[in-house]
Amino acid sequence: MRKNQEEINEIQNIEIELLLEALYRRYGYDFRDYSRAHVKRRILNRLASSQLKTISNLQGKMLYDKQYFESLIRDLSINVTEMFRDPAFYRLIRKEVIPVLKTYPFLKIWHAGCATGEEVYSFAIILKEEGLYNRTQIYATDFNRDVIETARRGIYSIENIKNYTAKYQKAGGKFSFSDYYLAKYDSAILNQSLKANIVFAEHNLVTDSVFAEVNMVVCRNVLIYFNRDLQNKVLKLFDDSLIKGGFLGLGTKETIMFSNIASKYTCINPKEKIFKKKIS
Amino acid sequence: MQYKAVVIGSSAGGLNALKSVLPLIPAGFPAAIFVVQHISPDSDNYMARFLNQRSKIHVKEADDKEKIEVGTAYIAPPNYHLLVEEDFTLSLSVDEKINYSRPSIDITFETAAYAYGSQLVGIVLTGANTDGAFGLLTIKNYGGYTIVQQPSEAESSIMPSEAIRLVKPHKILKLNDLVMKLLEPGFILPK
Numbered sequence: 001m002r003k004n005q006e007e008i009n010e011i012q013n014i015e016i017e018l019l020l021e022a023l024y025r026r027y028g029y030d031f032r033d034y035s036r037a038h039v040k041r042r043i044l045n046r047l048a049s050s051q052l053k054t055i056s057n058l059q060g061k062m063l064y065d066k067q068y069f070e071s072l073i074r075d076l077s078i079n080v081t082e083m084f085r086d087p088a089f090y091r092l093i094r095k096e097v098i099p100v101l102k103t104y105p106f107l108k109i110w111h112a113g114c115a116t117g118e119e120v121y122s123f124a125i126i127l128k129e130e131g132l133y134n135r136t137q138i139y140a141t142d143f144n145r146d147v148i149e150t151a152r153r154g155i156y157s158i159e160n161i162k163n164y165t166a167k168y169q170k171a172g173g174k175f176s177f178s179d180y181y182l183a184k185y186d187s188a189i190l191n192q193s194l195k196a197n198i199v200f201a202e203h204n205l206v207t208d209s210v211f212a213e214v215n216m217v218v219c220r221n222v223l224i225y226f227n228r229d230l231q232n233k234v235l236k237l238f239d240d241s242l243i244k245g246g247f248l249g250l251g252t253k254e255t256i257m258f259s260n261i262a263s264k265y266t267c268i269n270p271k272e273k274i275f276k277k278k279i280s
Numbered sequence: 281m282q283y284k285a286v287v288i289g290s291s292a293g294g295l296n297a298l299k300s301v302l303p304l305i306p307a308g309f310p311a312a313i314f315v316v317q318h319i320s321p322d323s324d325n326y327m328a329r330f331l332n333q334r335s336k337i338h339v340k341e342a343d344d345k346e347k348i349e350v351g352t353a354y355i356a357p358p359n360y361h362l363l364v365e366e367d368f369t370l371s372l373s374v375d376e377k378i379n380y381s382r383p384s385i386d387i388t389f390e391t392a393a394y395a396y397g398s399q400l401v402g403i404v405l406t407g408a409n410t411d412g413a414f415g416l417l418t419i420k421n422y423g424g425y426t427i428v429q430q431p432s433e434a435e436s437s438i439m440p441s442e443a444i445r446l447v448k449p450h451k452i453l454k455l456n457d458l459v460m461k462l463l464e465p466g467f468i469l470p471k
C-alpha cells in the first residue's frame with residue numbers, strides 16, 4: 001500500500017536519526033546536534049539525485065563505502081565563504097579590537113570553521129596593515145580536510161576579485177587590494193607573506209578539545225548550523241581557550257546571549273557580534 | 281483541514297504585494313507566517329521595520345534558533361536562507377544561493393513542509409524568476425494548501441506562472457481574495 005507523505009516523513013525522521021548515529025559510530029563525525037532541517041534537506045537532496053530508494057539504503061552504502069561517506073560529509077558541511085564578508089565587521093575590528101590587541105607583545109588568534117581560508121587571509125591583511133601581523137600566530141581550523149588544503153594553497157578564482165576589492169575598501173582597506181595577490185590566468189595567488197604566520201589544521205569543534213590559549217576566537221557562520229545545545233557546548237570550548245580580556249567574533253546572526261557563557265562577556269557591538277571576555 | 285502556518289514567497293514587486301497583504305491580517309491571527317522576499321544581500325532590516333509599522337501583527341526579521349510564535353510574521357534576513365525546524369524553531373544558513381537567491385523561497389517552503397506537513401499554506405506572489413515553484417510543489421506533496429497570485433495582477437508574472445505550471449495549485453487568487461481566504465472562518469486552526 002502507498003504510504004501517505006506524513007507517514008513517510010515520520011519514517012524518514014527515524015531513518016535520519018539512525019543514519020547520523022551510524023555515521024558517528026563508524027566514522028567519528030557527529031552531526032546529531034546540527035540543525036535538523038539543514039541535515040534533512042541535504043540528505044533528501046542526496047537521496048533524490050541518487051538511484052537509492054530510501055535513507056536506510058543510503059545508510060548501508062555509507063557504512064560500507066568510504067567514498068560515499070566522504071561525499072555525504074561534503075553535502076553536510078557548507079563551505080560557502082568570501083573575503084571581507086560583512087565589511088562592517090572588519091571595520092569594527094580595526095576600531096575596537098586592534099587597539100587592545102596592540103597592547104600585547106605576542107598574540108594568538110584562532111579562526112574556527114575557516115572553510116577555504118578567505119576569512120583568515122582577510123584578517124591577516126588587516127593585521128598587516130595595522131602593524132600587528134609579525135607578532136601574531138594564527139590557527140585556522142576546519143573539520144573538512146579538502147577545504148583546509150585549499151586554504152593552505154591560498155589561490156582563488158579571479159572572478160571574485162572585483163567583489164573582494166570592493167569589500168576590502170568597504171572594510172577600511174588602507175592600500176590597494178591588488179597589492180595582496182598576483183593574477184595569473186584565471187587565478188589570484190595570494191602573497192606568500194600573508195601565510196607566514198598561519199597554521200592550518202584539521203579540527204572538529206564537536207569532538208575535539210581546546211588546543212591553545214588565544215587572545216581572539218573568530219568563528220563566523222558555523223554556529224547557525226548547530227542546535228542550541230551544541231552552540232552552547234562549542235561556545236564553552238571557545239570560552240575555555242580565550243584569555244581574560246580576549247575577544248570572540250561571531251557571524252552577524254550569531255550570539256552568545258542564550259548560552260551559559262553570556263554573563264562572562266560584554267558585547268562590543270550588538271550588530272556585529274563581537275564580544276569581550278570580562279577581566280573578572 | 282485547518283492550517284497552522286502560512287509561508288509566502290515573493291520577488292520583484294514583492295514589497296508592494298506584501299504591503300497590501302500583511303497589514304490586512306488582524307492582530308491575534310492564530311497562525312505563524314514566514315515571508316521570503318528576494319532582497320539585496322547588503323540591505324539592512326528595513327523591510328521588516330517598514331512592514332511592522334504598517335501591520336497589526338508583529339513583523340520581524342527571523343533570528344537563528346528563535347521559537348516560532350503564532351500571530352507573528354518572520355522575514356528571512358538578507359543574505360541568509362531561512363529554515364523551519366520540526367521542533368518549531370527557526371534556523372538561518374549561508375548555503376549556496378539557490379535560483380540565484382539567498383534567501384531562497386524553495387528552502388523555506390521545503391523545510392516548512394517537513395515541519396507542518398498538511399497543516400501548511402504556501403503562497404507564491406509576484407516575481408521575475410522561478411524560485412518557489414519547486415518548494416510549492418513540495419508543500420502540495422506533503423498535503424498542504426497552495427495558492428498562487430493571479431499572474432495578470434502580479435507586477436511580474438513569471439514566478440506565479442511557473443508555480444501554476446509546475447504545481448497546479450488549489451487556488452489562483454488576487455491579493456485581496458487571497459487575504460479573504462486566509463481569514464475565512466475555520467481555515468486557520470483557532471488558537
Ligand SMILES: C[S@@+](CC[C@H](N)C(=O)[O-])C[C@H]1O[C@@H](n2cnc3c(N)ncnc32)[C@H](O)[C@@H]1O
Nearest residue numbers: 077078079081113115143144204205206220221
Ligand atoms: C559557512 S562556512 C563559514 C566560513 C567562514 N567562517 C565565513 O563565515 O565565511 C562553515 C564552515 O564550518 C565548518 N564546520 C562545520 N562543522 C564543523 C565542525 N564540527 N568543526 C569544524 N568546522 C566545522 C564547515 O566545514 C565550513 O567550512
